[in-house]
Amino acid sequence: MEGLGRIEVFDRAMTIAAQFFTSVLPVLILIATLGANSDWFADGIHIPEQSREVLENAVEAGGATFGIVGALFVLISATSLSRALTRAFTSIWGLPSPSTNLGSAWRWLAVVLVLALSLVIVRAAGEPLEGLPPREVWPRLMSLTWDIWVATFVPWVLLAGAVRARMLVPGALFFAALMIAVRPATQAWLPGALETSADRYGAIGVAFTYLTWLYVVSFGFLTTALVGQVIATAPGRLGRRVRGGPRHFTQTE
Template sequence: MPEPAGLRARIPRRLRPRAALILGSNAGRLVLAGLGELVRVQIFDRAMTLAAQAFTSIFPLLISLAALLEPAWRERLASLLRLRGPSEDLLQDALSGSPSNAFGLAGMLIVILSATGLSRALVRAYRVVWTVEHKPAGAAATGRQIGTVLALVVFSLGARLLGWVASLLPAPHVFGVLVSLLADVTLAILLPWLLLGAGAPRGPLLTGGLAFGLMMIGVRAAGAVWLPRALQSSTDRYGTIGLAFTYIGWLYVLSFCLLLSAVIGGMLAGGPAARR
C-alpha cells in the first residue's frame, strides 16, 4: 500500500493541501491502514471463493437432509427456511425422483466430507487476515472442519427457528433484531474458534464477532427487501441458473461482511494493521 507521501504525489497539485490535512489526520491514517489491509488480504477474491464454496457446500447439505426426511417434514423444512416460490420449487425439483432410501447415511457422509472445502477456505482466510502462523493439521483439524460445516447448517436452521420464536414475543421487531444480532455475533466468533482452536487471537476474535453482528443488522434489513424480489426476477428471466447466481451473489455479500469484520477486529484489537 503506498505511503501518504506517495499518494500526495499522485494527487493534483491544487488538491494537495487539503489531501495532506486529510491523510495526515488520525482518521486519514486509519482509512489508509484499512485500505492496505483489504488489499493485503485480497478481500474481494477471498469473498468470492467463500461464496462459491458455501453455495456448493451448504445447499447440498440442506438438500441431502431434506432427502432423508419424509415429505411432511420436507415441507416443514422448507417452511423453516422460509423458502418461497422459485426457491421451494428448486428444492422440490432436486428431490423429485430421488427416494430417501437412495440417499442414506453413507451419501450424507460423502456430502459432509466434500463440504469441508468451505472450512479449508475459511482457515486460509482467517490465517491471512490475522497472520496466524499455526496451521491446524491432522485428525483433529479434520474434525474441526466437519464441525464447522455442521455448525453452519445448524445456524441456517436455528436462526430461522429463533426468528420464529421472536415473532411470538410482545415486540417482535425489537426481539427479532436482538436475536439476530446475538446469533450473528455467536457465529462470527464460533467459526474461527472452531477452525483455528487456540491459534485464534482472542481480541480480534471477539471484536470481529461484534463488528459482524452490527454489520448484519443493516445487511439483513436490506436483504429482506432485495433478495425475494431478486430471486423472483432472476428466475423469471433465466430460470434455475438465474436463481443460483442470485444466491451466490447474496452469499458473496455475507462472505465479504464476514471477512471485513475480521479485518476490523484485527485493526481494533491488535492485528497486523494495528501494530504498524
C-alpha cells in the same frame, strides 16, 4: 486498507461465497432426506415457488440415493468451505495454517453444520418471539446474539484456538452490527430478486442471485474480521483491553 489488499478480500469473498453455495446446499438437502421437511429451510432462504419443485425433487432423489457412503462424501466435500475459511483467517491474523489431520476434521464439520443451520435457525427460532412486546425487538436481539456467537466460534475453532476468543469478539461485534442492516435489506430485496430471476432464467438465475447475496455477506464477514484483528492487535489502550494485558499480539500467541 492495507490489510484488505493483503488478504485479497475481493477474491477470497467470491471463493467463500461459491464454496458456501456448493457446500451448504447439499448438506441442507442431506438433512431434509433424513426426515426433515424441505419447507423449513426453503422458507428460511426464501426459495421462490418456481424453484421449490426442483428442491423437492432433489430431496426425493436424495432419499433414494443417499446412504452412509453418500452422506460421508457430501460431508467431506462440504469441508472445502471450512478449509477456504481457514486460509482466510490465517491470512487475516498472520498465522501459519493449523495442522491438518483426522483429529481436526471435526472442526471442519462443525463449522459447516453451524453455517448451514445459520441460514434457517434464526428465523425458525425467532418466529415464536415475534408476538412478544416490544414487537420485532426480541427476534432482532436473537439474531444479533447468534451472529456474534457464529463470528466468534468459526475463526476460533478453525484456528484451533491459536487466537483467543476474546480477541475475536471485536470483529464479531462489527459483523453482528452489519447484519442488523443486511438482514432487513435481504428480506426486502432477496425474495423479489429470486422471483424475478426464476421467471427470467429459471434455476440458474436463482443460483446467481444467491451467489450475489452470499458474496455481499462473505465480503462483510471478512472485512469485519479484519477490522476486529486491527483493533485487537493495536498497541493502544483499546487493543490492550481486548487482549486483556499489556502485551503486543504476536504470531505465536
